[in-house]
Amino acid sequence: MRILLYRGDGEIGAWAEDLARALPGAETVGWQEGETLPACDHAVLWNPAPSLLPQLAQLKAVFLMGAGADAILKFGDALPDVPIVRLGDTGMAVQMAEYVAYATLRYFRRFDEYEEQARHGLWTPLPAHEKEDFTVGVMGLGKLGLRVVETMRSFGFPVRGWSRTPKELPGVDCFAGMEALDAFLSGTRVLVSLLPLTNETNNLLDRRRLSTLPRGSYVINVARGAQLAEPDLLTLIRAGHIAGATLDVFRNEPLPAPHPFWEEPRITITPHISAITIRGEAVRQIAEKIAAFEAGNPVDDIVDRNLGY
Numbered sequence: 001m002r003i004l005l006y007r008g009d010g011e012i013g014a015w016a017e018d019l020a021r022a023l024p025g026a027e028t029v030g031w032q033e034g035e036t037l038p039a040c041d042h043a044v045l046w047n048p049a050p051s052l053l054p055q056l057a058q059l060k061a062v063f064l065m066g067a068g069a070d071a072i073l074k075f076g077d078a079l080p081d082v083p084i085v086r087l088g089d090t091g092m093a094v095q096m097a098e099y100v101a102y103a104t105l106r107y108f109r110r111f112d113e114y115e116e117q118a119r120h121g122l123w124t125p126l127p128a129h130e131k132e133d134f135t136v137g138v139m140g141l142g143k144l145g146l147r148v149v150e151t152m153r154s155f156g157f158p159v160r161g162w163s164r165t166p167k168e169l170p171g172v173d174c175f176a177g178m179e180a181l182d183a184f185l186s187g188t189r190v191l192v193s194l195l196p197l198t199n200e201t202n203n204l205l206d207r208r209r210l211s212t213l214p215r216g217s218y219v220i221n222v223a224r225g226a227q228l229a230e231p232d233l234l235t236l237i238r239a240g241h242i243a244g245a246t247l248d249v250f251r252n253e254p255l256p257a258p259h260p261f262w263e264e265p266r267i268t269i270t271p272h273i274s275a276i277t278i279r280g281e282a283v284r285q286i287a288e289k290i291a292a293f294e295a296g297n298p299v300d301d302i303v304d305r306n307l308g309y
């Protein structure tokens, strides 16, 4: 069996070593712009170059090195009709829970304000926020969102969730579909996006929807930058309607140097690290899926191209 390994944004050497250990007998090959891909059975890749796409038509399946499928599905009809398999939870859910818990607690416990006070040598206890005023609203109740919901519930926050199809989760107010989005937002104090980027979620958080959040709300985007209308968020923060945001993902990454977010102290920026791919775990899972595929057994996490995730 021959497997193409490709990363549009990095090295594949360590992936090749791990995959050779996990799938003894499989040969891995790389690819560079201008080359013709030799006959391969599968690809394990991330951020494919447009010129690689036609050559993927010969494959049995493409396995992604990450959870989101948007970077490959964006090619639409140029993408050959082979199954695309994304990563399931390979240690990302707990990282998301850590990140969202940190960002929420930093705002809720006023640590951001205490950090600022300490810089000025100030010893001034502030009134504590009430937990019942701090409903955490999680958009996307998939592998990552569910772990975040569970974690925030364990701290005693009221939690609500929004998904495409209806859900019933113990102790969580569940909302589903576009028709329920305004109701979901209007009772959310800390908004967390863990939605895939699709035609439906692109620009979803625009000025009108962000204005539907109660005054003093906080936004945490750990999904994809294109879901959020960046100028609208900035306007609402400057107007005092939204208290601040912790953002891990942006419309253009790396976030360009002159972007106004860099200058806004109420926005905390991280460079797309809220849940990184843990290579060892990912390779183990991909190897199991390739073996299942070859044996004709069901494979989890096949992307639905119509839904876009």
Ligand code: NAP
Binding pocket: 067, 068, 069, 092, 139, 140, 141, 142, 143, 144, 145, 162, 163, 164, 165, 166, 177, 178, 194, 195, 196, 197, 198, 200, 201, 222, 223, 224, 248, 249, 272, 273, 274, 275, 276, 309
């Ligand atoms: P997932 O298991 O596929 O879950 C997606 C959730 O979003 C599901 O609950 C789905 O609803 C919901 N959803 C999709 N379209 C919707 C719509 N139009 N309206 C309402 N809800 C909708 O995905 P996941 O593994 O949790 O990952 C979520 C996203 O996180 C990824 O797609 C990726 O973009 C992002 N991510 C970011 C990082 C990072 O480091 N920043 C790392 C990993 C992943 P149903 O349950 O009804 O299907």
Ligand code: GLV
Binding pocket: 065, 066, 067, 068, 069, 275, 277
């Ligand atoms: C990272 O953003 C991923 O989708 O895995």
